[in-house]
Amino acid sequence: MEQGPAGVSAAAAAASTGGLLLPLSESEQQRYSELFSRCCPPPEAAAGGSSVGELFRASQLPPDTLHQITEVCGAKRVGYFGPTQFYIALKLIAAAQSGFPVRIESIKNELPLPQFVALKNDSDVRYGTPAELHGVKFQVPHTSLEKNSYKRTDEGDKQEPKSPPMSPICSPPASPSTYQRVPLSYGYGKSRSGLEQQHGAPYEVRHTTHQQDGPLSGNYGAKPALACSTLNRSLSGEREQQDSNAHYSDDPWRITEEQRDYYINQFRSLQPDLNSFISGSVAKNFFTKSKLPIPELSHIWELSDVDCDGALTLPEFCAAFHLVVARKNGYQLPETLPETLVPEYLQAASLKPMRDCTLFDSYSESLPGGQQTRDFSRTEKTSAEEVSDSSALLKDGKKDDKQALKVSTDLKTIPKEFQHLTVKTAAQESNTLKARPRSRSYSSTSIEDAMKKGEEPPTPPPRPQKSHSRASSLDLNKIFQQNAQAVRSGWLPPPPPALPPRPSLSQEVVIAQPPSKPARRKLRTETQGLETPELSPTINVTSSLPAVKPHLPVQKQSSKQKRAIQTAIRKNKEANAVLARLNSELQQQLKEVHKERIALETQLEQLRPVTVL
């Protein structure tokens, strides 16, 4: 830290107003100046009271400590938060967070940077601030250190995401009261990892700041760019190691194993199939129980439902649940979905354990679909990472990003329904409006409901129309068309029961005539016979369908399937009519039998008085 003392003395010399020597290290200086500029726009000399208050509250210190700090730093005395007061206040906050008493003496020591929760990462602002420094006092150190500070901003960026998670731990009593649905074990787990963090945090920060100063001082003036890049790499490498060591608990948006298991269990309680998804209404009821305000839940949904289809897959659900938990613990919701919560990331992370617990083993297509899911997730992960990076950096949704996001989100619909989609439909979907993927998911969920009512797992149910109940306001024909086009490629179409109902009808007509018991039994066997012919074509169809290659063009298959569906509908209607006729005939027989019985009884009555007499 050879640069350190030089910088410190310069800063001290420059900052000595009011007779107070304030030693600031370079990282602290940079951080404080950036915080100050955030709280007050450059032309003014003093920070706005409200923004300063917000910042102080974000430090998660108890209010009386904050009052003490404002007193000690002199803002109360002078009546405003000038740069010196602000800097002193920040230093005091750092001291308080490290456990030192709020005194002027304590800030003379080496302290880590103060931690603030949920500071919005204005990367744009950061590049502007080093240049636009206020006040003459800091001109000297900053002109000399300007080059460094520019590069430092990159590292500052990386440090920023690390700093927010550490501060809530400083005030644990606030959060447990907000745990409503999260079980105690989970809360304990989080605080446990948080405690570990707390001990690690000051050392971590100090270590990194030392590292920063060391190599940089060596390369100062030579080739700062190169040093910066190597430093970044070393820092990121170090951070990754620390990440793996610290159980991924640095990043509040990273889901731990414990949390993941909990989320998966919750998902299972709502939807037993882990490869399927939860509908919007079910998810709404579930998340409303968390008692968060509706606009926030709405925002969480927007963030987590990446493909905007009104349903949550397992990774989307985990992301949503994680956001809910984070919000309940006091974290502000991000503007865009953090990288670690993006569905591809979560799916890639959870893909291996999910392979073991697939429930639908009987689906012949689940395995090839699963392999392709993995391929897709790999390719998507790379594209999605780029996309999520860009979306994280540029928060004001530029056109390109939005389109890229749309393309990637269209692509993302594939893993969810990969058991049912082909590659060509994917290419098609990416070019069309979103209406189709959305209706696709509607129909696929409804089909899945119908699936459960099916006879055997490999055969689809012969009556897909049962799913109408949800699509009351939508045009059913359109749904079926799109349904047929997009989904049915991999799905087995409903079996077209061909001839059997017709001959049985004629047979019934013949049999209905002799009104005796053997006839009734025959009718019963006929109805049973009705069912068995239905089953046999289904079996035939299932055997033939795996042979159907999923690479057929979608249009042909869709029209074929449409026809198949229509014929199936017709057949079912005919079967219905047949059964209705059967019913009426049986009723007639019943009436006749009743008449006979009455006749016999009257005969008996007539005969009886004869015997009595």
Added chain:
Amino acid sequence: MAVCIAVIAKENYPLYIRSVPTENELKFHYTVHTSLDVVDEKISAMGKALVDQRELYLGLLYPTEDYKVYGYVTNSKVKFVMVVDSSNTALRDNEIRSMFRKLHNSYTDIMCNPFYNPGDRINSRAFDNMVNSMMMQVC
């Protein structure tokens, strides 16, 4: 680049209005309100035919000296009205159409959110971001 974008519900009350922050925002609100009459006229003129055949993009509703008003109706009678500065001659019909398409897509995304009740005001950040990207950048 629009000057004002509004989403009107079926019952003709606004779900979302956003204008470029000038001193006279009320003027835009008034313009949007009066343009609803033109929208209704266009819908009823085509209303005899099947709903499917009616095109969603209504085109230029009426021009004034300062600006032009474009309209778009969805199948559920939700209207999007866009006010565009007349001096901005670079904007062509295709661009307006694409802007409406983006609006429609974002609107359907909002609809997918189960926490959104149809008929509520639109409070979505994603929608706001998208609309901001389409508004004129006033420095």
